[in-house]
Amino acid sequence: MKHLHSGKVRDLYELPGGELLIVARDSISAYDHVLDTPIPDKGRILTQLSLWWFERLADVVPNHVVSTDLPDGSPAEWEGRAVVVRRLDMIPVECVARGYLTGGGLKDYRKSGAVCGIVLPEGLEDGSRLPEPIFTPTTKAAVGGHDQPMTYQDVEQLAGAGLASRLRDITMEVYRRGAELALERGVIVADTKIELGLREGELVLGDEVLTPDSSRFWPADDWEPGRSQKSFDKQFVRDWLVSPESGWDPASGTAPPALPAHIVEQTRAKYVEAYERLTGRSWA
Incomplete structure (x- = not known):
């Protein structure tokens, strides 16, 4: 190979x-x-x-x-x-759906009251549930680069109106289905990212889907808007990297520090818990 x-x-x-x-x-x-x-x-x-x-x-x-x-x-x-x-012709758009406001979406909302051109109600906080889930695509940056927010009109210009509509509809249905099933298992899917490609004119789901790397998973019984949420995803690692214990500044231009053993163990435990909660299966 x-x-x-x-x-x-x-x-x-x-x-x-x-x-x-x-x-x-x-x-x-x-x-x-x-x-x-x-x-x-x-x-x-x-x-x-x-x-x-x-x-x-x-x-x-x-x-x-x-x-x-x-x-x-x-x-x-x-x-x-x-x-x-199968080999796909990947669409150069990160297709993101958000049902709750946090992360980069929260930062944009605090600056402009909107996320990816979608104006949201006033008074939302970190962790607020949105009136309805929204499609908030980004560019697809190379390794080491940073994805940039796109408006729906940006996606239309890049992919054409017909394909843009299909990208949005599939993304929102994947989110709706995933969030509904996860909530039955006590997990909130705050947001998720998927990648789609074309094969013989048909959109096909590639890469990964609804994992702790591509989604924010929160325990439903601990959800409380106005603060950072407990999670079963890599937000735990992000939070440690910007904590005083880490001593690292993402804006410094330097490489992040090595993760200490207790952070590695807790991160693994969160990924295992996400798998077990969602699937109902035991991780061997």
């Missing part, structure tokens, strides 16, 4: 038949950096949770998965973290 590309947390290979192999590493990224410290089992958790969601979203949008069988000659450590997929 031929190595094609290494992203923030995944490696991409081309197989002899033209299909692709995606291998999820245990890397974690934050503030546009890939951290030096791995989170044990993270790549397997993301892969297995995505596969679980792909099955439950199959009637909403097709996905790129061909097989979970490892190609001959694959390293044994790829078991559970590698997926054979």
Whole structure:
């Protein structure tokens, strides 16, 4: 197999038949950096949770998965973290849906009262539930770059009105379905990001879906607007990196520090809890 590309947390290979192999590493990224410290089992958790969601979203949008069988000659450590997929013509838009206000959306709202050109009611706080979920796309930056907010009109100019409408509709239905199912399991999906590509004119879901890397998961019984929420996702790592314990400033231009053992252990536990809560399965 031929190595094609290494992203923030995944490696991409081309197989002899033209299909692709995606291998999820245990890397974690934050503030546009890939951290030096791995989170044990993270790549397997993301892969297995995505596969679980792909099955439950199959009637909403097709996905790129061909097989979970490892190609001959694959390293044994790829078991559970590698997926054979169809090649897609990826759309250069990060398709984001938000049902709650936090993160970058909150920063934009505080500046302008709007997120991606969508004007929101006054008086919203960190963690506020929006009147209805909104489509807030961003650009798709390269590794080390920063995604920039896009308006819906920006997406129309980039992809055309027809394709933009389909991107928005699929994103919002994936979010609606995911948020509804997760809430039944005591988890709020505050926001989520998906990637879509074209294959023979049909939009296909690629990469990962509704994982702790691509979504914000909050315990529903602890949700309280006006403060940072407890979470089952990598926000925990982001928060530590900007804490006094870390001593690091994202604006410094320096690389983030290594994660201490207790942060690694707690992060892994959050990813495992997200998997177990959502799927109802035990993580071995």
